[in-house]
Amino acid sequence: MVIIMTSEATQRQIDNVVERVKSVGLNVHISVGEQRTLIGVIGDRTKLSETPLEAMPGVDRTMPITAPYKLASRDFRQEDTVIKVNGVKIGGKEIVVMAGPCAVESTEQIVHIAKVVSEAGAKFLRGGAFKPRTGPYSFQGFGEKGLNMLTEAKAETGIGIITEVMTPRDVELVVEHCDILQLGARNMQNFFLLKEVGASGKPVMLKRGMSATIEEWLLAAEYILSEGNGNVMLCERGVRTFETYTRNTLDLNAVPAVKSLSHLPVIVDPSHGTGLRHLVAPMSKAAVAAGADGLLIEVHHDPEHSLTGDSRQSLLPEQFARLMQELKPLATAVEREI
């Protein structure tokens, strides 16, 4: 960390800051410029996390040099994290596809979709039993009943289950019914929930918040990791920008960015990321080419009778099967498998 003093800072103010930094066991390096004095802090800056240096007289601002997360960083762990779950490795050579409907609507629906996506090559079934909805008057999911339907779909097909948990109280329940816990974009900074899923030890897919920077996203992952749960994968699902043609702006730059900053696997959700069916296939391909470790794709066999309104993005089973075929040569071209 570099502490930048104001141009009017006195020697005494500089001394005070230096003393304060030293008091937590860190060292400093002072650099006197023409206009400003800079104080370089040598050592682990998290020791200063409860020291409000920017409130000290004479301090203009501080500039971090190193990342604020540790366990999530590539510096901490050089090799890629590979998560083994339900016989599948996530983060290895295989690009893992998770597919299914927005919401679990009935046993019949979810078992049917589990079969078709599984046959097409998906390794996990997605489907919400708890649905975060912008307004209180929309369908909020079937809750525990929906979880039981997912369990039945797994019993019939063997496919792994990924489903969302929305609140700390439900973690224990959802853990019993799934292979991967999903944390939604709106809950990326639900810190009690992060700690609870961390404590559960279960594999977690952490979606990026709607306007979360990559750094904030990795800090959210750090909450889970710091509870001792290393089975964290990240999911890029589009960020909020000024553009309105797409529902969100799927930020594929985040894929190679995160892969260089962190050892955690990165999944891409082109369905929520664009909100438009005709963009799902090209953006799935682009995600694979950019280095994604997996895809999360919405599939519904009868979207016009689904219970959730946002159905402009679901692929039909045959569209999904075709996409899976088209992804194969792309995976090969980037030395991956699907």
Place this chain on the structure above:
Amino acid sequence: MVIIMTSEATQRQIDNVVERVKSVGLNVHISVGEQRTLIGVIGDRTKLSETPLEAMPGVDRTMPITAPYKLASRDFRQEDTVIKVNGVKIGGKEIVVMAGPCAVESTEQIVHIAKVVSEAGAKFLRGGAFKPRTGPYSFQGFGEKGLNMLTEAKAETGIGIITEVMTPRDVELVVEHCDILQLGARNMQNFFLLKEVGASGKPVMLKRGMSATIEEWLLAAEYILSEGNGNVMLCERGVRTFETYTRNTLDLNAVPAVKSLSHLPVIVDPSHGTGLRHLVAPMSKAAVAAGADGLLIEVHHDPEHSLTGDSRQSLLPEQFARLMQELKPLATAVEREI
């Protein structure tokens, strides 16, 4: 709602859509244009919230005409909501100021600040016992111990207490120690928490999410209102944009916008909204001029020894007292009181 058909839509597809709309008890009005057919839906569109019209063949997209929230809307309730709490009216002629530190750090600290802000004219003491922090290694607040300190500050000064609740499980506990429950920006779409504070009946201050549209913010309020709790005030605290000089971009446009769309009181937080001490006074004044019903201001008597790092925005007690004086003629100029 208007349903816009694609330019290739067949008559049969149009008929199917019409039938579907009528099946939920609504009526339609069909308008055949040169390129497109539009289907106007007559009646309450929430009846269609579980009907995925956009997934039907021949449908391009739907366009809402009316707001998706009801209880929060000015149409539903013409007169301003006035919330009476601890002998103060929020949303009336008086501009209500809430002030205090970022976090409760000790009984001594919080009682001292309670006294100084109260003397300067603040009607509520703010201070976090539970602190949402971006990274897991930052001070997370004293929890219940902190709540007890707030209660002591109230006992000594009589000032009302506003403090944040972060998770449904803690609502009952926090309710006992405060006059107003604060829901933070990161929890604006924590739907279980919204329902829980709704059920509590306690006055709630709902902060706008970092990248929430005004519509989403009012829908979040609708979650609380629809639980039967009408004591909701909104708090504009800055949104996320590309600008980095300010920590957030305080969006004062939201003040008159919300006042025209809704009957709920609007509070402005220029401290978090800008993140910069020297912008707090001008933006407080601007908020009052724009029609805000209250201000939430960070005050600390010893910011350089506070426990939270983000201390570039706290006012000193004397700065706060001066600001309170300067706000008086502004309040008068817009026919309010402070």
Place this chain on the structure above:
Amino acid sequence: MVIIMTSEATQRQIDNVVERVKSVGLNVHISVGEQRTLIGVIGDRTKLSETPLEAMPGVDRTMPITAPYKLASRDFRQEDTVIKVNGVKIGGKEIVVMAGPCAVESTEQIVHIAKVVSEAGAKFLRGGAFKPRTGPYSFQGFGEKGLNMLTEAKAETGIGIITEVMTPRDVELVVEHCDILQLGARNMQNFFLLKEVGASGKPVMLKRGMSATIEEWLLAAEYILSEGNGNVMLCERGVRTFETYTRNTLDLNAVPAVKSLSHLPVIVDPSHGTGLRHLVAPMSKAAVAAGADGLLIEVHHDPEHSLTGDSRQSLLPEQFARLMQELKPLATAVEREI
């Protein structure tokens, strides 16, 4: 277009609006809802472009149904536009790569780079003679001298030239020295310049403005097209968002989005789009997978002695050559060539 009346609109106000619409030769369809009356306008809405309907009493707002551009739209022209220039087809099966330095710095530099990128498979040499720079104290390019250097590079290698024109006065000059005129992001809405390059008839690459929606971008293209110049290609180069890890947020969603809305070729610039060398290769691959018709890539053989400061994004010639090899199987995988 649909005109949405306020809930208080009187019959007379509705009549006035109808009359006004009919006075420009259009027809209407009136739909009376429970709360609002909607007036659907039948026919070409550009006839209303000088009629301020939203200023009329009783009008709440208007909602467009069709796109505001014509010549640029897929509806106007079904088949893809293919631009033939210097023996190369842009917008056809081949993915066309344009490469070179940020700025033309010397004859020696530009001829050298022309050779290496040409050998690696680039079909056009990029390089700025006129450089738009955020601050007045940065190197602004060699102007006409730089154009002459580009001409020499073409003479020596036969490679096509793409270079930026910044102001209407220079169009004639730049046209003589290049095969494709580049319009920079900051000039996407420099309307006099758009008209001038339109009048020139020369192939144009129009970069997306930093915060331009796709619709605004296509409207800017419409300015060029409406001057009779159909040789327009679009270039996605990153938009401005809250994320700071990348210099811009390369929006690959725009590639399939534009391809569905318009018949114009789309080029992607991963160098400016990300601002980070290690993201150029993965995002180039992703662009190809997403359906881009070409790439614009910064290459410099000696970046640490270049004259422009923003050199974190240049590939070295050997990195560029490797990328060109890696792109081949990806192009094949999406049934293209490179």
Place this chain on the structure above:
Amino acid sequence: MVIIMTSEATQRQIDNVVERVKSVGLNVHISVGEQRTLIGVIGDRTKLSETPLEAMPGVDRTMPITAPYKLASRDFRQEDTVIKVNGVKIGGKEIVVMAGPCAVESTEQIVHIAKVVSEAGAKFLRGGAFKPRTGPYSFQGFGEKGLNMLTEAKAETGIGIITEVMTPRDVELVVEHCDILQLGARNMQNFFLLKEVGASGKPVMLKRGMSATIEEWLLAAEYILSEGNGNVMLCERGVRTFETYTRNTLDLNAVPAVKSLSHLPVIVDPSHGTGLRHLVAPMSKAAVAAGADGLLIEVHHDPEHSLTGDSRQSLLPEQFARLMQELKPLATAVEREI
């Protein structure tokens, strides 16, 4: 400037960077941390503007410490710039109001509006003869004919004229017909135009670009100032964000921010800034309270017959006159006059 080396940087790479910095006549201060070496550059960093340090081996990135603009900065000039034009001082105690229609439509129209806004207290008449329009099919202004109409309005009323210039070629012409040259948001980085209006010496109002940071805005002003024209005022007119209720997000934070960073006057445009008539009055008041030196307000006596479509934001003359009255006590409350 601080140069941050990568964690793998060798001593030789560090030495190379140091040598390079010294070669332009600057000094360095080296700080060896636990993970990284930092090189502090002592002296004027613009000397390094053509030295691509970030391209040098071993360099991770550079971090500026001081602002990249000089003439525009408060450090360069402590006292406020006051621009005297047509007998009015802009940037002094008086809050200067500029008002008028979006476009000049006829002599009758503009003379009439000049009278009514002048009587209500406006000191300058705004009105576009050249209109930047998103699409080519919208009314683009009357050009020189429109300028003559403005001149006639001044002759009849004595009110000062502010009008937009869109391209370098027209600067000379527009200068003859106005008191203040307006540079629109889309032209904030039209660098040839900035230089040309700089060379003209005429007072200039520089609107903030749609997604320009405050730093970029001040750098654009620096272009004008560095041509020797010190008569620059800045105009905040709303930035682009995700919010769609307002057409733009008027960023009032920019007012006190710019006033602290720079000595230049700041004008606020609540009409374009919000795009909504009912927000113009509250945001005008807020602008005054935030410390703005002036307001730019759209006024039209017959908006429903204006020639420009975006008429949702014009005030009627009587609304404008009322607002001027309401602003008086606010100006007094912040020790200004109107």
